[in-house]
Amino acid sequence: MEAYFSLFFIAFLAATLVPAYSEIMLAGLLATGYDPALLWVFATVGNTLGSVVNWALGRYLLHFKDRRWFPFKEKNLGPAQRWFQRYGVWSLLMAWAPLFGDALTFIAGLMRIRLPIFVFLTFAGKGARYAIIVGLFDQFETYFLNTDWF
Template sequence: MEGYLGLFTAAFVAATLLPFYSELALVGLLAAGYDAWLLWLWATAGNTLGAAVNYVIGRWLMHYQDRRWFPVKERQLRPARRWYARWGIWSLLMAWLPVGGDALTFIAGLMRAPFWLFFVLTAAGKGGRYAVVLLLYALGVAQVEQAA
């Protein structure tokens, strides 16, 4: 159980604005014989909940948009809101990207995306990424076994 909780934690931290790569923990635990389905579930849950923290922080920061220190001015927010209204919510399917993906989840909160849709799209993208990692690992193992 510790392995799954460790993976959950690694995936959670990796989804925040802190740099971390949970795929390494996923592959290591898979190589150690942990169940692939449970690894996928724990990693997806941790990464999605970590992204939800980014969303909440982004949404919370909007309460301070009238302050001088606020990092984004209203004139900068207007075009971003227009862009996000057209493309933004669907870009959450790309929240799994190592560069920029975490920022998308933060911006979704800033732009007040509906949380349920944010959560579904983010979970789909992040779950898809972990599924691809598991598939690539399985294909690599099969190739090694075939070559031996």
């Protein structure tokens, strides 16, 4: 169970301001035989809850935006703001994306997107990403381990 909670924690951190890569840990745990469905649940829930931290920062802590420690600088928010203005709340399905995904979740807080809608769309996008990773790993494993390559 410790491995699942470790994945949850890394996925949580990866969605916040801490640089972490939950996909690497997910692939490692898949390779060692952990249950793919449980790994998907722990990674998706952890990553979604980490995004809720960004949403809360956007919603409640904007008055700290000029502080050095504030996680999102104006230059990083620009592309995410344009994306959000163009596609609206549906852009949260892309919250998993590197570079602007975390900023999108912060912008959603700034835009005062209701938390249930935010969680639903963010969970759907992040869940799809982890499902693709699990599926690709399964295909990779099936192809390479069922051949005479190794």
